[in-house]
Amino acid sequence: MSLKQLFRQPMLRAMLGRQHIQALRSMTTQSDKVLVDLDPKTGVAVVQMNRPPVNSLNLEFLSDINNTLDKLHNDKSCRGLILTSSNNKVFCAGLDIMEMYQPQTDRLTEFWKTLQNVWMNLYGSRLATIAAINGHSPAGGCLLATCCDYRIMVQNFTIGLNETQLGIIPPFWFVDSMEGVVGYRQTELACQKGLMMTTDQASKIGLVDEVVTPEVVLQKAQNEMVSWLKIPDYARQLTKSQMKMPNINKLRARRDEDVQHFVNFITKDSVQQALGFYIENLKKKAKK
Numbered sequence: 305m306s307l308k309q310l311f312r313q314p315m316l317r318a319m320l321g322r323q324h325i326q327a328l329r330s331m332t333t334q335s336d337k338v339l340v341d342l343d344p345k346t347g348v349a350v351v352q353m354n355r356p357p358v359n360s361l362n363l364e365f366l367s368d369i370n371n372t373l374d375k376l377h378n379d380k381s382c383r384g385l386i387l388t389s390s391n392n393k394v395f396c397a398g399l400d401i402m403e404m405y406q407p408q409t410d411r412l413t414e415f416w417k418t419l420q421n422v423w424m425n426l427y428g429s430r431l432a433t434i435a436a437i438n439g440h441s442p443a444g445g446c447l448l449a450t451c452c453d454y455r456i457m458v459q460n461f462t463i464g465l466n467e468t469q470l471g472i473i474p475p476f477w478f479v480d481s482m483e484g485v486v487g488y489r490q491t492e493l494a495c496q497k498g499l500m501m502t503t504d505q506a507s508k509i510g511l512v513d514e515v516v517t518p519e520v521v522l523q524k525a526q527n528e529m530v531s532w533l534k535i536p537d538y539a540r541q542l543t544k545s546q547m548k549m550p551n552i553n554k555l556r557a558r559r560d561e562d563v564q565h566f567v568n569f570i571t572k573d574s575v576q577q578a579l580g581f582y583i584e585n586l587k588k589k590a591k592k
């Protein structure tokens with residue numbers, strides 16, 4: 305959907321109002337892939353991922369997400385962030401597989417470093433963060449959701465860290481993110497088996513906090529945010545940082561090693577072959 309079409313959507317217009325559409329327009333001049341609407345009254349920013357067709361995370365999109373997070377973190381009026389998608393079937397399809405297939409090493413390295421930055425920036429955000437998961441959320445999409453403080457997901461979609469099913473290994477910080485939400489045992493099951501869970505299954509293990517219908521997902525996220533923002537920021541932020549810093553420091557200490565592992569792993573012939581088959585199947589499935 306084009307930006308013009310997006311702005312014309314009655315639901316979006318009603319939800320945001322004229323003033324916000326204006327703010328959204330001015331920020332989209334910086335990136336049309338990440339749409340931001342910061343409500344000056346509440347301090348809540350709705351951030352819509354908008355990279356058609358499926359919000360897959362390539363280097364440029366990740367950089368845009370990172371820049372958006374930086375801007376919001378530097379804006380003192382901003383206290384909360386709701387992360388969602390402009391595509392009402394796919395929240396985020398995870399990493400752009402094309403970044404990993406037959407890659408140039410420099411770009412692959414930059415890609416992974418940027419993903420690490422996004423993770424640290426969102427996972428450790430000073431803002432109260434809520435994922436309004438309005439579509440499928442595999443792999444890197446699930447990672448973004450688990451970076452947030454709270455998850456509200458629309459029924460009848462799927463979510464999970466499915467890397468092992470693709471013959472790849474979820475990095476330790478993907479696993480740490482998941483473990484922080486659902487605990488060790490459920491993470492072990494979910495990650496080793498590469499489980500893609502339905503919204504209901506994810507809700508049963510606590511991977512999502514609320515299951516809702518598509519029409520109300522953003523309103524529910526706004527309502528939930530009100531309760532988070534009733535807590536004094538310093539108390540909430542310090543509590544969050546106390547809980548999240550150990551994992552962030554773990555990645556900081558092993559950043560270069562993690563990049564090296566990723567590059568070595570992805571460039572293996574066997575992994576390239578597996579990715580090639582996977583892409584072929586995705587394309588076949590998309591054509592059907």
Ligand SMILES: CCCCCCCCCC/C=C/CC(=O)SCCNC(=O)CCNC(=O)[C@H](O)C(C)(C)COP(=O)(O)OP(=O)(O)OC[C@H]1O[C@@H](n2cnc3c(N)ncnc32)[C@H](O)[C@@H]1OP(=O)(O)O
Pocket residue numbers: 357358360393394396397398399400401402440442443444445466467470472473474475565566569570586587588589590591
């Ligand atoms: C010792 C230590 C070693 C460390 C090693 C590290 C290893 C690396 C770890 C990296 C981790 C990876 C995490 C990832 O995120 S990998 C990506 C995983 N994502 C997926 O598998 C999702 C695949 N997509 C889907 O299942 C579906 O597309 C969907 C999201 C459910 C949406 O379905 P849909 O029916 O609405 O859309 P569809 O027709 O399938 O797709 C439309 C077009 O989009 C293309 N596409 C889909 N997903 C991706 C993607 N992730 N990347 C790039 N392109 C994607 C799809 O091919 C269609 O394209 P086209 O129209 O045919 O051109």
